[in-house]
Amino acid sequence: MMKDIKILAGTSHPKLIQDICKILKTQPLKVTHTRFKNDNLFCRIEENIRDDDIFVIQTSVKPVNEYLMELYIMLDTAKYASAGRITAVLPYFPYVRSDQKDQPRIPITARLVADQIALAGADRVLSLDFHSPQVHGFFRIPVDQLQAQAVLVEHVQQTKRKFDVVVSPDAGGVKRARAYAQRLGCSLAVMDKRREKNDDRVYMGFIIGDVQNKAALIVDDEISTGQTLFHTTDSLLKAGAVTVSAFCTHAILAGDCLEKLKKSKLEELIVTDSIPLLGKPSAKITILSVSSLLAQGIMRIHKGESLSELFMHPFRI
Amino acid sequence: MMKDIKILAGTSHPKLIQDICKILKTQPLKVTHTRFKNDNLFCRIEENIRDDDIFVIQTSVKPVNEYLMELYIMLDTAKYASAGRITAVLPYFPYVRSDQKDQPRIPITARLVADQIALAGADRVLSLDFHSPQVHGFFRIPVDQLQAQAVLVEHVQQTKRKFDVVVSPDAGGVKRARAYAQRLGCSLAVMDKRREKNDDRVYMGFIIGDVQNKAALIVDDEISTGQTLFHTTDSLLKAGAVTVSAFCTHAILAGDCLEKLKKSKLEELIVTDSIPLLGKPSAKITILSVSSLLAQGIMRIHKGESLSELFMHPFRI
Amino acid sequence: MMKDIKILAGTSHPKLIQDICKILKTQPLKVTHTRFKNDNLFCRIEENIRDDDIFVIQTSVKPVNEYLMELYIMLDTAKYASAGRITAVLPYFPYVRSDQKDQPRIPITARLVADQIALAGADRVLSLDFHSPQVHGFFRIPVDQLQAQAVLVEHVQQTKRKFDVVVSPDAGGVKRARAYAQRLGCSLAVMDKRREKNDDRVYMGFIIGDVQNKAALIVDDEISTGQTLFHTTDSLLKAGAVTVSAFCTHAILAGDCLEKLKKSKLEELIVTDSIPLLGKPSAKITILSVSSLLAQGIMRIHKGESLSELFMHPFRI
Amino acid sequence: MMKDIKILAGTSHPKLIQDICKILKTQPLKVTHTRFKNDNLFCRIEENIRDDDIFVIQTSVKPVNEYLMELYIMLDTAKYASAGRITAVLPYFPYVRSDQKDQPRIPITARLVADQIALAGADRVLSLDFHSPQVHGFFRIPVDQLQAQAVLVEHVQQTKRKFDVVVSPDAGGVKRARAYAQRLGCSLAVMDKRREKNDDRVYMGFIIGDVQNKAALIVDDEISTGQTLFHTTDSLLKAGAVTVSAFCTHAILAGDCLEKLKKSKLEELIVTDSIPLLGKPSAKITILSVSSLLAQGIMRIHKGESLSELFMHPFRI
């Protein structure tokens, strides 16, 4: 076991880090983050970290590339300051959706980021809900991928919510939706999106599966502009669903998503605090915290305990 | 451009290599493959290959690990014999389904194989229909992944076959099925498999989507024992489908698959020759050749031409 | 020699790239740069680049980290699109001043960037006027570092300007100033900055060397806020200098630099177009173009010709 | 020192692993080895191994490539399951005789395997009696190569056997034979094999050295088909040797070796259990166990104690 757990905090999500530290009964390392006039980032760790067990926490949120570069610089600083072991804790993994080459001459940026994180000094990664499970294979260092599923299931049990059908908003997400359906004892449906012409607007689609007279829960790994989600909601209601809610782990809420949410017929949007809420919170949004899940992950990595049971049960430290 | 195209042939699929060489109007390199009495493999390339553009062709078929080790040894031999550039041509990629860590403490063997292929000497990979598109991101060398879709579409057009609905046999394959449906102008359905108890037998499931009075085409990347495929066939017929056919790129046909195929209600099983047919061919099986597709890929890599148009149109060399 | 020179353009400095392409009598590759709603960058190269000799041009300017990540993504895209050779052309190298560890637990970000550029796919680097010559040693790939000195000397000769003393604005830059003094036939002086208390404001300092009745030229690798430069100007005038001009290769011009320039007693600020001018140009600023120098470098790398004579003589393609 | 010794057992040699575990007073890790219907191997470690000191034990025996791939997969699994340190324990090293390039365009597979073992996750190797001592230099990770010599010497002392001359069956093995001769106080002889024509049959050869009226012990690192050994036996007897015995560390016993042994004039074949005996044991075979030697090696690696004294003295744990 390394000397001590020490938390090296990026600037992307102070609240989450505070919550994690509180659970771990520790304080983040003293660190000075600077942006020079020439727009270059810089950090100085103000305490000795030799041989310590360092956890660098940074999430991916707007401005994404600023926080990503800050992450790399923190890793580099910790490595050459002789950290004992460095774990990059990334609640929302940067560029996670850029995971395949479905057109010629495009990047697989999630792979590039995986390599750059290791190059910069990380010995391990702890993250949450990759877009696709295969992203795990992009790394050449050990990765623990936690799942927000357990957080949702615990919430549903505590609030005695009842859903009848879990809906995947597109073909790529059916496997995830299937897993949620099993845990929640629901049936499964999937949206089949069509685009009428070759433009970017997504048209309402057909629902594959039975949703009539059912309480539907759409599940997805992230919500960006919400366009897909709100269209799916409309389609489900048109197809006879009684109510439509949604659970999206990573709440990007880009563009005018919050405004559209307000107007939409979606009853409730459940998200986690893997990224800080941009814009004003809405009455329709329920935020579940992953701080306990991440704190558990950190503590178990430090102690060399298994993380696998985190996937199965509610967790307390 | 490297000096010359030279084909270094593994022993897994002589017929396919012969067909590819015929199209390329070349002969495979003279090579001696030996299995010593102590079960060690060995190869000797009998011609000079310095600075040549070497394409090592090997597919993954039973005995999988023998052919895989043979592949590694051929790559090693070519590398240290001063090949100019080495492309591993792998019609069916070994261990391609071991692409995620969905249980604790299991391997992601497709990533390991990707690394070992590069270590052994490959500068590039040319392959066909990965199980998931993210496998592309496991590599740190350029990969060209061809798709058998075009071969199927060409076949359907030539034979004037007509399908109404494309069916994914499980949640993980919905995205692929979606793509086929678009190309063939079909609607989409998906099987939702259930297991009643925690044993390995797969029970008949529910079909999500409308198949009544339709000609169904199940699509999958591979057919192993066929268990899933035959159950899906039964379910589709029970749900009102008129006929059920299937297209699976890689024809593993393990166990008693061929016998079961004979008895099953599946009308036609269309496969490719990415792996040699194990067992006797059946009247129900149609084999489409990928030799022209692979030969085209090889020639374009050698000449530095784009491969992307191979995905769109029928191809002749 | 690689097949063809192809220019892959980042979005940081369109004008400079246009000028370079004009000299090279070529067009940049067709490329689509996209920023998704979730703030992730993406690019797609719209033409085949297999086996070509790719030059990716990107400079470092505000927002620095956005352009840096864009650079990495372009390199990654070109590498896996099977470029023959990739040269990162970086007129102003990112994070070039973060080149030493003069405090405990800080990063050497220029080294990190050097490694990340190679990791992302660059085979070579072409850059201009590093802050310190040792930065060259951070790389494990060949680097050609051009020097704007020749551009300035040519300008001085053409405009028949006359300087008597070259001044380094601080101790770290004396070696560079010494080189300019030799080329321009001037004597040398150096500013010795003092800070009275431990705050960030730089106080006027002492001048080491004789500047009385002399036309002074301050030289530095870059001008950021200009604070040091304007203080040095005042000190030089107070010490009897007749006129004070300055040459700074990289014109960052951060904060209210341009306003201060207007008010300052600096007669002329000569810079290059290694980065695009932020803010409105000023009558006091003379901009020398490095496009010809960079175009020459690109052409000679492509043809395998020596770049060393670029350091000595005026250059035409 | 790592947390705990844990033994991860391959399926190639259950008896030897059982013996080693007994000496170490431990149980192997719970692990599930699976061969899927498509012939792909898979393993799942059923216990937490984070930060533990893992020893993966696998020998090389028919089917060699199956066990080798199983080894790679176990290493990969242990690495990404966050093992603290991984030692590959390989009683008989795979492909150990493929150690030189004595023909053009052949592989040095022992080097390839050395690299693949490290790539798959091994931090160290513990092995026994390489074919040539230089194989040690193929690795870039620390290797402990134990020698069965001490096991043989102990056996000879306990059984009060007496040999007069140690014989190398070919030129390549003279150095090893020399070492045994010194330890056993014997003189040395060497077989000079000749082939009359360019075919694969090995003809009886000349003996270099005096064997008349002597009790001869042939020593070699391994016995495969035994052809060389039995011919050497005949030659020695013809040259006047009184009795001929043999010690071969690794008992491959390929083809009809056991039958030939029965018929041959070799008095006794002494081997170790570095690989499991294939075929029925013969009255002429004496098997010495290396389990104690390997268990000692494992324990000393774990404790950070010197292994060098294992080469000199009998050993008990």
Added chain:
Amino acid sequence: MMKDIKILAGTSHPKLIQDICKILKTQPLKVTHTRFKNDNLFCRIEENIRDDDIFVIQTSVKPVNEYLMELYIMLDTAKYASAGRITAVLPYFPYVRSDQKDQPRIPITARLVADQIALAGADRVLSLDFHSPQVHGFFRIPVDQLQAQAVLVEHVQQTKRKFDVVVSPDAGGVKRARAYAQRLGCSLAVMDKRREKNDDRVYMGFIIGDVQNKAALIVDDEISTGQTLFHTTDSLLKAGAVTVSAFCTHAILAGDCLEKLKKSKLEELIVTDSIPLLGKPSAKITILSVSSLLAQGIMRIHKGESLSELFMHPFRI
């Protein structure tokens, strides 16, 4: 923390190693260094070092390449003898002045040495006063660079010496001289060397800065032939300096430096024992020991304590 501190001594500087070991209250590891008749070096470590915290001490002194190769061989030996962690302790770093490419087609040998030290097995480096601070960035392993400044300041305080002006002997050293001036409360001056023709003789130069009636201290990282130093001394005296002394960390004293020192007007030459004094000591030379500084560095690395305070205060173990 690793098991034990163990010192592996090269043969370049026995006295310094003895002093360091005395302070650390330890004995160097028993090691046999051999030079074979064919001029090949060899070493054998005579004690077990498994899992220990090894510090390999070697300085760079004539014959430089012999000691450098000896260093590489010691590192290789320690690595494959299973050392727990290896720190290369290099009081004077080899080839440290070859740190930039200021002519075409020359090496940056300090970078090459940095890479070779890591390749040979070092996990970390502990060194003293690099020629330029950027050399730090040549490494991809953590480096602690101690500074002899503190040793000098302590000496000046103890001996109550008084200097008025710190002089850099050339442009490249102004930054270092600036730091000494601040610590000693002195003003700053710099020599501007000129060469009249293109030969190797350095001519007397101009002094930039005021030295009249002042006690001058020239500071430099090393003294080789002393040519520059003695010329600077003459120039300073001619310009009115009262006395001239010098502090050079690394005392190479090449050629007839000691004789010239005797004849020169330099009052005192203060050096450290980072390299052993070649030739007879002179009455004019004061040697300060860095053994305590290095011993402190070693102990703090071993214990995981911060080294940064070593830069600020006098140090006792």
Added chain:
Amino acid sequence: MMKDIKILAGTSHPKLIQDICKILKTQPLKVTHTRFKNDNLFCRIEENIRDDDIFVIQTSVKPVNEYLMELYIMLDTAKYASAGRITAVLPYFPYVRSDQKDQPRIPITARLVADQIALAGADRVLSLDFHSPQVHGFFRIPVDQLQAQAVLVEHVQQTKRKFDVVVSPDAGGVKRARAYAQRLGCSLAVMDKRREKNDDRVYMGFIIGDVQNKAALIVDDEISTGQTLFHTTDSLLKAGAVTVSAFCTHAILAGDCLEKLKKSKLEELIVTDSIPLLGKPSAKITILSVSSLLAQGIMRIHKGESLSELFMHPFRI
């Protein structure tokens, strides 16, 4: 094929390089080798080498470590000067006898040198007569190992010399001696050295094999002090040999070897010019040149032609 063959000459063996260049009808590159006063080596290549096919020639001779470091520096210089491909041509490979770990805690320096050569920039190696063939496996870059055997055989044929028995001077060399015996149609014998006590003096030994009334040729890869060779000569004569000659590829001739040769009963010592003759030549020494063999190797590598036939036949360019 690379642009041009260019020879980059080390300073260890000017005569051999001159001969090679003459055969290749080329001039070595202009290069300046410098040894600074501080004993640091330096080189500057005085001509453009971009994209050229560089062959760096250096042999291993006293002072071994100086020439080795010079080699590394030349490789580094060529790499960063943008050479197209770099082949290290090493007639006598440095540290080639340090190829195994036959004692605890010693280095395998030949492996270290192999790695350092690749690190410094070599893409390939061309060498001659390794001590053991397994050294080939130490490299991760392609190696062509030429054999002086063919040079000797050609010489024997031309001079109509006749030998009856080939003798290996120790157990380790029997395999090499065996090969020579086959090529020369001789029988085989081997010396069995004994040491009476544990000191370094080698005592006369027993000969294994029949040498009576025979013309003996001792063969070895190198002759250092000659002690073994001269003892073997005496033993052979005592055992009835008529004449004793010797062929040693690499003529180190260390210590008083040449004097001893004069006094010894060895009739003729045949060597090659792989290393320059140290000391005065002796009437007893015949020197065969490997310049033609190496020139052929260089030319064939450049043209991408097979080198394997060089092993079989006399060679002319």
